Amino acid sequence: MYDNAVMSSLHLRITFVIVIFCRISIGADGSVTISSSAATVPEGSSLTLTCTYTGNEQMYLINWINNGNNSTRKYNIQIKQPEPCSIFGKPGLNETLFTYTCLTLTILNVKRDYQNDNFTCQANLNINSGNSVIVSVSDSPPNPPVIDDFNTITDYQMIENSTERLTCRSTGGNPLASLAWSCYNGIESDPSINGGSVSRSVQFTARRNQDNTCTCTATHEAGPLQQVQLDINIMYPPSTPEFKVNGSPVGVAISIIKDSAKTVTCHSFGKPNPSTYDFTWTKGSTVVSSNSVLSWTGGIKIQDGGSYKCTVKTTMTPSDTSKTPVTTEVTSDVTMDVLYSPRLHQLPRLSALLGENLTLKCEYEPGNPTETTVVIARLNDRITWTEGTHFIPSLKKSDGGMYNCTVRNIMKPTGQQNEIVGEDSGIFQVNVWYITSVTKFGLTSHLDAINVTVDENTTLNFYCEVDSNPNSTIIFGKSDRIQNNVTLKKTDGFLHLRFDVQQAGCLDTASYYCRGYNNYTEIETAPMKEMNVYVRCSPRASGGQWESNVTGAFGGNATFSFDVVAYPVPNKDGYVWHKWKGTTYSQVHNSDKYTISNAGVFTTFTINAIEQEDFTTYLLTVSNGISPDFNKIFNLSPQDVPQCPTDLTYSTTTSSSATIGWISHFNGGLKQTFIVLYKMIESSKYLVLTADEIDQKIQYKILLTGLNDGSTYEVILFSRNEKGNCKQNTSLQFDTPIRLVEPPPGAVGSIVGGTTALIVAAIILVIVVVMVLRRKYNIDCLCPIKLSREDLYHDANTDEAIDTQAANTRGYNPTQTYEDISIV
Incomplete structure (x- = not known):
């Protein structure tokens, strides 16, 4: 029994049973037969009928006749001949039920009620078919299998x-x-x-x-x-896994360069084909990937090398559920060899002295593979050595500089045809220490010149270069006739020095030098180069030690000296000395009176046996051929102890007074003071009177008062200035007259009064003298004044006399010994 679903799927089919009645007509008219396309036709399908005419008569019409079992479907369909064929008449025809050609009729969509319909055909309306087609209906066909x-x-x-x-x-x-x-x-x-x-x-x-x-x-x-x-x-189960690197098949030993981003893929084939998540990568007991691709974040590292296992697991599930699914797991091992280049150790800077031995060595950590090539190269000349170490005997300067150390290995990564050179390279320095040498020194305007002459105001650009390791202290200086080794500039830790003189002058004429030294150079023996620079200039004062105002003494000598700066250096005739003659200067020459000496830039002029007229001004003119000439005024001034006064005289005016006179002489160029010492012969104490020099005055007189009558007095006269006492004092003796007549009483009062006045005046004078002497000669007391032989001491050998209470008494020569006296 079939269920309702099956029954509903069945379609009713109609089967036409064709019964063929054969009747053959033979004659001049010919014959007609009818045939069908199929014995049975499923309901809804089409049935094609074909009418075949055989004969000699011209064909002009085919008539299809349906003698069906249902009177409503009886019809004739006439098709006109020849082509193009068409239906003739069309009385009540439904053309949607059929199609036609000239000799065929196709019934569309055959229905169940077409059962037992009977079709015949006729040619030209007079020749009938000898057979017919009868439609017979049966059950419908089976459902699809x-x-x-x-x-x-x-x-x-x-x-x-x-x-x-x-x-x-x-x-x-x-x-x-x-x-x-x-x-x-x-x-x-x-x-x-x-x-x-x-x-x-x-x-x-x-x-x-x-x-x-x-x-x-x-x-x-x-x-x-x-x-x-x-x-x-x-x-079927998956195949044993195989491996690919970046899509290229490889074996079970894979070499990959360190830090490479390459991936390793595990491949297996089966049915069902493993998906990417059917794979598991493990290293030891650690799962490192849960798909078919094994990769390393940031690239593979050295520690990523080692043995890996790829496992693929699939399950085969049959469509027949009565059969048990089968799970299959297969694995393959693969070794990852991480290739990497050798790595240099830190390369130190090497230092050694010139002439020492030095070994260069490139130390490194081997790479993978471990076979390593080492190359040492000197960069300045590209010379290379292929040993791991290089021995340099007796270092030269050229051995210093930068060196390159390169270590290499050859890597052959899996899946790559070309070899890869792995290398590490580093630069290190070899320092060759050596003493300093001055290589270049001079002026940029006169390269390599040792002697250079330039015009005044020229700019001088000095340069100095040294060869030194380590760098040097460089000293640039000059030596001239005034100063030796004057440092103009000094730099520490350099190999060159520059110094500019913006406007060269006379004083820049000198010998210039450049000196350098470093840690390995003795300062005392530091190398040096020199050059001479001469600046053309007219003569001028050098700034040396000389005096334009000179003092001299009578009978002595006085010398003027002067040096100039000039180039060219004046010759002997370039120095001319003149003396002032009151209205003009007159040239002087070498003679007994004058001595002139010229040597280079130095000249001296000496005046011999000085006389008073020599105390005047002198003119020096210097010329060297470059204008203008140089002129310098000099002065000779007296600076000596005065000449002693002469012509000492006296005149007695009374029994108690006397007048002393003398004639003054040259004061030695300084203001002089006249000193008069007097005492009675019997006394040991001197009385002192002084008188200051008065300009233009030649003859002097001084009054001695308070004398005793009938007494013998000794007088000593000399002069002194700031330089000291005159060289030869003078002296005399005189007697005061005896008072013969007593003065009258009235006269006595007058005398007494006069005497009193005289005494007062004398006291005042003494006080003044003492104050003056105290100020000028540092006398410690005002009065009384005591002068003794200790106070006046004469050294015959030196012609020096010392006043122990006053100033120097130069030239005093006492003729006798004096006792102390006091002045009241």
């Missing part, structure tokens, strides 16, 4: 080499359909009929890579063939 249990799938999954069984079933139809399998040459069972259905099974075995389609074909006399198909997919 299905495959039991798998009618809802199109793919059938099976495991390779397993035995499978499929059953095809057809339901309905009268008669039942015939079933046949096309499936791997499998063994088909006999058809099995059960009620309104028929089934047939096939049993087969298939291997991998034999995927195919199994087809069940149902045939039925009432309709076309019907088929049902099932695609067979043969499953």
Whole structure:
């Protein structure tokens, strides 16, 4: 029994039973036959009838006649001949029910009620067909066949080499359909009929890579063939994993360059084909990737090298649920070899003294592979050495500089045809210490010149360069006739020095030098280069030590000296001395009176046996051929002890007074004071009177008062100035007259009064003298004044006299010893 769903799927089919009545007409008119396209036609299908005419008569009409069992469907359809053929008349025809050609009529959409319709054809209205087509209706055909249990799938999954069984079933139809399998040459069972259905099974075995389609074909006399198909997919476990690097197949030993971003992929084939998440990468017991791709963040590192395992796991699930799914797990091991270049150690800076031995060594950590090539290169001349160490005997300056150390290995990464050179390179310095040498020194305007002459106001650009390691202290200086080794500029830690003189002058004429020294140079023996610079200039004062105002003494000598700065240096005739003659200067020459000495830039002029007229001004004129000449005024001034006064005289005026006179002489150029010492012969104490020099006065007198009558007095006279006493004092003796007559009483009062006045005046004078002497000669007391032989001491050998209470008494020569006296 079929369920309602199956019954509803069955379609009613109509089968036309064609009964052919053969009648053959032979004659001049010819013959006509009718045939159909099929014996049975399923309901809803089309039936094509063909009318065939054989004869000699010209064809002009085909007449189709339906003598059907239903009078409502009886009709004639006349088709005019020849082509293009068309329907003639069309009385009440429904042209949607058929189509035609010149000799065919196709009935569209055959219905069940067409059963037993009878069709004939006629040619030219007079030649009838000798047969007819009768439509007969039977049951409808079976439903399309299905495959039991798998009618809802199109793919059938099976495991390779397993035995499978499929059953095809057809339901309905009268008669039942015939079933046949096309499936791997499998063994088909006999058809099995059960009620309104028929089934047939096939049993087969298939291997991998034999995927195919199994087809069940149902045939039925009432309709076309019907088929049902099932695609067979043969499953098999995954293959042993293989590996690829960046898509290229590789073996189980993979070499990858350090920090490379390359990935390693694990590949396996099977059915079902493993997905990327069916793979697991492990290193030891650690899962490092949960998919088919193994990669390293930031590139592979040295510690990432080692043995890895790739595992692929899949499950084969058959479509036949009665069979158990099969899970398969396969693994492969692979070794990751991380390639990397050798790595240099820190390269130190090397230092050694000139002439010492030095070993250069490139120390490094080997890479992978460990075979390493070492190259040492000197950068300044590109000389290379391929040893790991290089020995330099007896260092030269040229050995100093920058060196390059390179270490290399050859890496062959998997999946890459070209070899990769791995290298590490570093630069280090070799310092060769050596003493300083001055290589260049001079003026930029006169390169390499040792002697240079320039005009005044020229700019001088000095330069000095040294060769030194380490750098030097550079001293630039000059030496001239005034000063030796004057440092003009000093720099520390350099190899060159510059110094500019913006406007060269006379004083810049000198010998210039550049000296350099470093840690390995003795300062005392520091190398030096020199050059001479001469600045053309007219004569001028050098600024040396000389005096334009000179003092002299009578009978002595006085010398003027002067040096100039000038280039060219004046010759002997370039120095001319003149003496002032009251109205003009007159040239003087070498003689007994004058001595002139000229040597280079130095001249001296000596005046011999000085006389008073020599105390005047002198003019020096210097010329060297460059204008203007140089002129300098000199003065000779007296500066000596005065000449002693002469012509000492006295005149007695009274028995108690006397007048002393003398004539003054040259005061030695300084203001002089006349000193008069007097005492009675019997006394040991001197009385002192002084008188200051008065300009233009020659003769002097002084009054001695308070004398005793009838007494003998000694007088000493000399003069002194700031330089000291005159060289030869003078003296005399005189007697005061005896008072013979007593003065009258009135006269006595007068005398007394006069005497009193005289005494007062004398006291005042003494006080004044004492104050003056105290101020001038540092006398410690005002009065009384005591002068003794200790006070006046004469050294005959030195012609010096010392006043122990006053000033120097130069030239005093006492003729006798004096006792102390006091003045009241």
